[in-house]
Amino acid sequence: MGKNIQLKVKSSFVKNIKVGYPLITEDAILNMKDVKEEGTIIELVDDNQRFLGKGYYGKQNKGRGWVLSQNQHELFDVTFFEKKLKLAIEHRTSLFNNPKTTAFRVFNGEGDGVGGCTIDFYAGYYVISWYSEGVYKFKNDIIQALTKLVDVKGLYEKKRFASQGTYMEDDDFVSGEKAPEPLLVKENDINFAVYLNDGAMVGIFLDQRDVRKTIHDSYSKGKSVLNTFSYTGAFSVAAVLGGATRTTSVDLANRSKSKTIEQFSVNGIDFEAQDIMVEDVFHYFKYAVRKQLKFDLVILDPPSFARSKKHTFSAGKDYPDLLMQAISITEKKGVIVASSNCSTFGMTKFKGFIEKAFKQTGSTYKIREEFSLPEDYKTIDEFKEGNYLKVVFIEKLT
Template sequence: MIDVVLKKGKEKAVLQRHPWVFSGAIEHVKGKPVNGEVIRLLDGKKAFLAYGFYNDQSRVAVRLLEWDENVDINDEWFRQKVRMAVAGRADVLSDGQTDTCRLIFSESDYLPGLIVDKYADNLAVQVLTSGIQNVMPVIIDELNNLLKPTSIFDKSDATSRAHEGLETSNVLLAGTNPPELVMVKENGITYGINIAEGQKSGFYCDQRDNRRILAHYAKGKNVLDCFCYTGGFSLNAFYNGAASVTSVDSSALAIETLQENIRLNKFESEKHTAIKSDVNAQLRKFRDEEAKFDIIVLDPPKYAPSRSALDRASRAYKDLNRIGIQLLNSGGLLATFSCSGAMDMETFKQVLAWAALDAGKQVQFIYQFNQPEDHPVRASFPEGEYLKGLLCRVW
């Protein structure tokens, strides 16, 4: 096994079990490991630290796997990690109301670069590191043994694959091709999910708990769901008796799938308005029309992919929320989210305070939203905590 030696004084994070080693921390590499190969990481005194995947094309040059020198990183090691992750989701799926969740969450489940989502009897995977790419036959075999899925579909279309020297992939890995719409349940609601063509893995299950919590307030209310995708918040609002729901998204496929989901659940379509539009432009149009809502959901894409983008992202979040606040009736609720890992909760609260000040409104934070239990946060990897949200009452 090839040795990778750290510069003197760069071992602190490794000893604290953080799974990333950046290229600038490496003193030298003894030999020429193939990208994705498992290497031994040593400190400046040549003492063993950990085993990990190596990739010289990535800024994260080593992704650590195991800190016990006596443990073999073999096929059984990866099978065990898959079994642990799947077992950890048993409670999510136990009530019969939900059959979709995230089964494996990358570093947080000790498998850096592997994401697996369960959609009823189908699995969608994203492979984001060369090391995981090398062991995918073992992982697919173990998933088949544990779950016997109808299909395992590769949705490895993330641009981050390019940083590992990997091409995008969108192919069937095992089983039979999934139907155009796979039917799943979440919180007792039926969704049709286009696994092959949908965004990322096809459905955002990280908002499952937050959809249910917000829907508690929806009875008899007029709801605006922005960046609605295939209608998670919209459908939960109807399920809990919303008077009307307006859903806005820029994706024609998302809007089409949402309207099909309305029909699937036999909700009253005359109470639903679906708008294909840029959300920021549509919010300004609503403001010009003096439209008002009782509940507004703002669940935008990632505005801050890195800390260097945080200032610009903060301005974008503030502008988006300022207009949302202006569109609420007095005493109305704003459910606003950030999926940017670089945006911490305290900064997000400050952004909301600025937005409220500019809008000339008073805002109370009455609940903090988080990612659900199938998106765990590893104690030594706080970067796994990316989703945060605030439920605000606006006066």
């Protein structure tokens, strides 16, 4: 990777770096043009050449790299990554020892000390996600460190740094034994079918584990449930197994129907007794209002940004409107599960969206519960953006 490059931090950003803010942004650096190759080791200094931190250069969204150490003499080798991974694995001991849950996050990027890289566990198989070409330069060292610490049945990788946001690999398999298709994993004793070699997403979002458990345990029994932006229907499965009378799953993607049928089937649920619709969620809301449909539980988990033929949805701008439509088809005393994984705003602003939506509809509400990321999605206080998940259980009072 060549010699280390020294980058000068603008004075207004020095304090952040000193207290442990790990993301290196272009607007924080005076001489970013001095570094050309992703994966280059960079040393951050202030105006007086005082050392601030050491990391690597890698383009990831608005970021241009991550600080990995505040030790100027740190070497980013197998030993370094082994130490980070060992601590991360120890932090997940209870999950590794839980036979009822066999899918979870083992390493959560900057939360575990190496921004730009995550590792997930699926019933003995591991999936590493690389978020920049820069971190991918450390691939061999990270894999070597991982295989020294745990028994890796099979290893897969997801390269998430393709140009124009497209997924670039046809084959994600790296080494070991190939996983069956589907691979059945458990989450709180619920079965989920995942496909480790099927593009960027494997079939379940692991960060919603606590939310699915809460829906199953406390909000489903005897309830009618609408699951919007339903993907493979994981929330619907949790609701049915929790005693829901009927679920309706709505997603625009054609494959969502067959995937949802599969998730019901691997749990012994009669999918024909559930409604699974390939439809624009916004169209469905209008249909539900027209047909005077009401639900006891409405789940809203939209992507941060989505585009269909007639709608463009941006969470930071359009979430209040989405909530207003959900309120109109939620029964009195019903519950809306409002969720967002958009990292550009926090829980305070999200609650502001909720207040705005209810005020505009003339309805009243109370917040029953709220969630952020589960324990395996480790975050650090110095990087608030890393704790991106916001989920609020809202009871509609009137």
